[in-house]
Amino acid sequence: MRVGSLLLSVAVLGASFVAAVGAAPPTNVILIAADDLGYGELGCYGQKRIRTPRIDELARQGTRLTQFYSGNAVCAPSRCCLMTGKHPGHAFVRNNGKAKPSQEICDELGIEFSGQTPLPAAEVTLAEMLQDAGYATGAFGKWGLGHFTTSGDPNSQGFDLFYGFNCQWHAHNHYPNFLWRNRSKEIQPGNDRTLYGQTYSQDQFVDEACQFIRANADRPFFAYVPFAVPHLSIQVPDEALSQYDDVIVEESYKHRGYLPHPRPRAGYAAMVTHMDEGVGTIMDLVDELGLTQQTLILFTSDNGPTYDRLGGSDSEYFDSAAGLKGLKGQLDEGGIRVPMIARMPGTVKEGMTSDWIGAWWDILPTIADICQTAAPAGIDGLSFAPLLKRENKQQPQHEALYWEFGGYTGQQAVRMGRWKAIRKGLAKKNPESIPAWQLYDLDVDRSEQRDVAGEHHDVVARIDAFAKGEHVRSERFPLPALD
Numbered sequence: 253m254r255v256g257s258l259l260l261s262v263a264v265l266g267a268s269f270v271a272a273v274g275a276a277p278p279t280n281v282i283l284i285a286a287d288d289l290g291y292g293e294l295g296c297y298g299q300k301r302i303r304t305p306r307i308d309e310l311a312r313q314g315t316r317l318t319q320f321y322s323g324n325a326v327c328a329p330s331r332c333c334l335m336t337g338k339h340p341g342h343a344f345v346r347n348n349g350k351a352k353p354s355q356e357i358c359d360e361l362g363i364e365f366s367g368q369t370p371l372p373a374a375e376v377t378l379a380e381m382l383q384d385a386g387y388a389t390g391a392f393g394k395w396g397l398g399h400f401t402t403s404g405d406p407n408s409q410g411f412d413l414f415y416g417f418n419c420q421w422h423a424h425n426h427y428p429n430f431l432w433r434n435r436s437k438e439i440q441p442g443n444d445r446t447l448y449g450q451t452y453s454q455d456q457f458v459d460e461a462c463q464f465i466r467a468n469a470d471r472p473f474f475a476y477v478p479f480a481v482p483h484l485s486i487q488v489p490d491e492a493l494s495q496y497d498d499v500i501v502e503e504s505y506k507h508r509g510y511l512p513h514p515r516p517r518a519g520y521a522a523m524v525t526h527m528d529e530g531v532g533t534i535m536d537l538v539d540e541l542g543l544t545q546q547t548l549i550l551f552t553s554d555n556g557p558t559y560d561r562l563g564g565s566d567s568e569y570f571d572s573a574a575g576l577k578g579l580k581g582q583l584d585e586g587g588i589r590v591p592m593i594a595r596m597p598g599t600v601k602e603g604m605t606s607d608w609i610g611a612w613w614d615i616l617p618t619i620a621d622i623c624q625t626a627a628p629a630g631i632d633g634l635s636f637a638p639l640l641k642r643e644n645k646q647q648p649q650h651e652a653l654y655w656e657f658g659g660y661t662g663q664q665a666v667r668m669g670r671w672k673a674i675r676k677g678l679a680k681k682n683p684e685s686i687p688a689w690q691l692y693d694l695d696v697d698r699s700e701q702r703d704v705a706g707e708h709h710d711v712v713a714r715i716d717a718f719a720k721g722e723h724v725r726s727e728r729f730p731l732p733a734l735d
Contacts, residue, residue, distance in 0.1 A: 278472035279596070279623045280547040281382070282465075282538070283615070284531060285334070285476075286524075287327065287394060287423075287483035290557030290567060291589045292574025293524055301500065301570055302521045306532030307551060307593065314549075314595030315604040315640050321667070322555045323612035325580060325587040325657050327420050328368045328396045329729075330554040330612060331478070335377040335397065335409070337616035337631030340656045341722040345369050345397065346729035347658045348420070357401050362437065365419035369728065370404025371397045376628035378616045379410025379474065385625040388412055388468040392457040393478035396420040400435045407434055411476075415460045417453070423480040424510065426453050426487040447511050452489050454481055458530040462537050469541045472623075477534070478554075482523045484563035486513040492526040493519060503569075505561050516564025545598040548622055550615065556580045556587040577700040583655050583665035583674055584700055596622075600640045608639050609667060611653050652715070654722040658729050666715045670695040673705075673715040678733040686733050689715060 291297060294304045296311040297318075323333025324340050332338075332345035340346050351367045358366070371377070379389045390413040391406055398404010399418050406414040415433050417423035427449030430437040442450025461477050496518035503517075513519040531551065538547050557572035558565040559579040567579055578584025592610075594600050599622070613633040620627035621637035638645040652668035662679030665672070672694050677687040689712050691705035705712050725735050 277546045280473050280543060281619055281623065282475045282534060282547060282549045284551045285478040286527060286553040287480050288555060288558055288580055289482055289553035290572030291576060291591060293557065293570060293572050294591055297591055298574050302524045304524060304528040306528050306535060310535065310549065310551060310595050311593045313597060313602055314593055314600050315606060317592040317606050317608060319607050319609045320590060320592035321588045321611040321653060322553065322590045324655060325555050325583055326659060327554055331396055332371065334612045334615055336375050337613050337627065337633040339613050339632040339654050341654050342632060342724055344372055344375060346656065346726055351399060353399060353401065361400060363399060365422040367399030367419040368396045370402035371409055373403040377409045378619065381620060381625060381628060382474045383410045386472060388471060388473040390464040391476040392416055392461040394420060394423045394480040413464060416457060417480060425485055426480065428453055431456060447487060454479055454527060454530060458533050461534060465537055469543065479527055481527050482520055484558060484565060485510040486516050486519040486523065486564050488519055488522040488526055492522040495525060496521050507564060508562055510563030513564050517566050517569060520565055548596040551593040553590040575699055581660040583657055583663045588655065594640050599642065601642060606639055608636060608647060609650060610636050652718050654719060656723060656731060658731055662731050662733065664719055666719055668715055671711055672700065678731045681732040683733050
């Protein structure tokens with residue numbers, strides 16, 4: 253839809269942005285999202301075993317949020333919230349799932365991986381918002397919101413350039429046979445989707461993002477870098493793995509799912525550290541180009557860490573959820589509370605930590621605010637730019653945050669100030685009774701260990717009313733107990 257916009261003259265665009273004498277340069281945006289990175293897997297969030305010096309540096313140079321949440325508990329629906337600014341009760345994509353393009357289309361494009369439920373054409377994405385404001389837009393990593401030829405095609409959803417995995421099942425191996433450059437396949441030298449290869453996809457994403465930033469250094473740009481790590485399989489270049497020689501002790505376990513790695517704990521830690529180095533490479537390039545003070549860098553994760561030693565992962569050993577209850581796939585705190593770091597020296601407050609309560613659907617309006625453009629109508633997000641910026645403007649607060657997720661038994665959750673309510677078992681059709689809400693006071697019980705619903709009927713009633721108002725029935729992603 254907008255693929256050709258990258259070919260617009262840089263000179264013409266640049267002139268339009270600096271027409272006013274003395275006008276401040278436009279803000280560039282680099283949005284980096286890890287995949288399945290737990291709240292506690294960064295040094296700046298308390299991690300002791302995995303080294304993340306560059307992201308820790310990013311946090312020292314900017315603002316770190318401690319009560320920030322992903323869009324949902326798994327990949328695709330979380331990314332839908334990010335791209336559209338809508339919470340899971342209003343968002344179109346509310347669960348993972350394979351799309352089913354016709355065999356004719358698959359054969360024509362050589363699609364081995366069918367992709368996920370596509371975003372509808374009517375949705376206005378974060379990328380479209382910035383593209384319409386004159387930004388060069390590029391995405392480098394995992395998409396998961398619709399394959400080429402569908403309405404969810406990233407080139408039809410605001411990205412001039414897409415490079416990476418379109419389908420999240422394709423992204424389960426980090427040494428793929430090919431990656432997509434827009435709608436064309438690029439063979440990855442020396443790879444055959446086994447445990448090792450010659451061309452590491454995550455390095456490709458960093459290299460492509462850096463090339464994009466260099467090419468657009470003279471005009472405003474939006475670089476979206478959704479890494480596919482530390483999502484399984486555990487795979488990492490040997491030089492990264494060697495950093496953990498004689499550092500991390502392995503333990504026998506029963507392997508399930510994905511490719512087995514001979515040193516899964518060390519391999520997992522190395523994936524995170526190698527990603528951290530990639531983040532540092534992007535930071536260094538921004539500094540080298542003299543764009544530091546006009547570039548907003550955001551770092552976050554799409555949901556909580558992996559469970560049950562799946563694929564060799566070991567969230568208990570790393571304390572990946574930092575003591576929070578639950579992991580990926582659950583709307584408990586450990587499944588959806590994620591890191592959020594923002595850096596833009598001279599604009600974003602440096603060395604600050606904030607307990608403001610927000611979620612992935614707040615990222616779109618925040619970027620709109622900082623980039624001085626209009627956010628789409630009908631979104632659920634609030635801008636947290638006032639919190640980040642060096643000004644005395646009042647930061648808006650959410651009445652509450654709402655999630656729903658049809659997977660893993662079917663769940664709803666609400667965060668209302670100090671209170672967190674959750675209920676599960678909503679995937680059952682015609683249950684004898686709708687499951688009751690469990691209620692936790694996060695001010696004194698951040699690990700959600702003591703259900704106090706019986707002591708606070710008024711709070712539960714407010715939360716139940718709020719949830720009823722925020723849940724819009726989805727034919728594609730129903731919650732049968734409610735719908």
